[in-house]
Amino acid sequence: MNRRALVTGASQGIGFVIARTFQQRGYDVLAPEIKDMDLLSDESIAGYLSSLKEPVDVLVNNAGINPINLCKDITDDAIDATLQINMIAPMKLIRGILPMMIRRNYGRIVNISSVWSVVSKPGRVVYATSKSGLNAITRTVAVEHAVNNILINSVAPGFVNTEMTSNNNTEDEISALKAKIPINRLAEPEEIAEVVFFLCSDANTYITGQVITVDGGYTCL
Numbered sequence: 001m002n003r004r005a006l007v008t009g010a011s012q013g014i015g016f017v018i019a020r021t022f023q024q025r026g027y028d029v030l031a032p033e034i035k036d037m038d039l040l041s042d043e044s045i046a047g048y049l050s051s052l053k054e055p056v057d058v059l060v061n062n063a064g065i066n067p068i069n070l071c072k073d074i075t076d077d078a079i080d081a082t083l084q085i086n087m088i089a090p091m092k093l094i095r096g097i098l099p100m101m102i103r104r105n106y107g108r109i110v111n112i113s114s115v116w117s118v119v120s121k122p123g124r125v126v127y128a129t130s131k132s133g134l135n136a137i138t139r140t141v142a143v144e145h146a147v148n149n150i151l152i153n154s155v156a157p158g159f160v161n162t163e164m165t166s167n168n169n170t171e172d173e174i175s176a177l178k179a180k181i182p183i184n185r186l187a188e189p190e191e192i193a194e195v196v197f198f199l200c201s202d203a204n205t206y207i208t209g210q211v212i213t214v215d216g217g218y219t220c221l
Contacts, residue, residue, distance in 0.1 A: 158215025
């Protein structure tokens with residue numbers, strides 16, 4: 001059976017590799033650009049969902065932003081945008097996709113969370129809040145819809161070799177990060193994508209409501 005996967009934030013980084021991985025495994029992949037669906041706009045999200053002509057079997061909520069500021073300095077605009085893109089939009093996409101999954105008695109959902117939903121670091125207050133909320137969505141939907149054969153999990157990457165990591169850290173800071181990771185390197189996007197694919201595949205029949213941390217042992221320290 002051909003499966004259809006919807007992956008947000010697939011233009012670069014982890015999302016791009018996730019979408020490519022599903023395509024390589026024979027899935028039909030929907031990877032909307034901002035002109036197709038603007039996650040900052042509730043109307044745009046609703047419009048995209050209503051435009052879907054075929055059911056979606058797999059949803060990967062990957063899109064996210066990470067403005068770095070101490071709590072005392074974070075702006076209202078940054079708070080609103082981060083919560084909207086990282087938490088509210090995924091919830092609305094899940095809500096919109098669930099009916100078609102329920103009708104087919106099948107669904108796999110993965111929310112891309114973050115290591116900062118598990119541990120803390122200065123400057124990540126709104127980002128960590130949004131990702132912790134995403135984990136709560138994961139747990140609740142898992143409990144509500146396990147009976148419908150809909151399995152939902154969060155994948156929480158640590159430090160990954162992506163544009164976001166390069167933009168948020170200097171080369172010296174990245175070297176220092178590597179030294180703090182037991183595996184002594186950043187993750188590659190492909191390593192995250194493989195975990196996501198497993199959780200979304202027919203091979204996963206029993207894992208739901210979990211936050212899978214993929215961090216090279218960083219949070220064990």
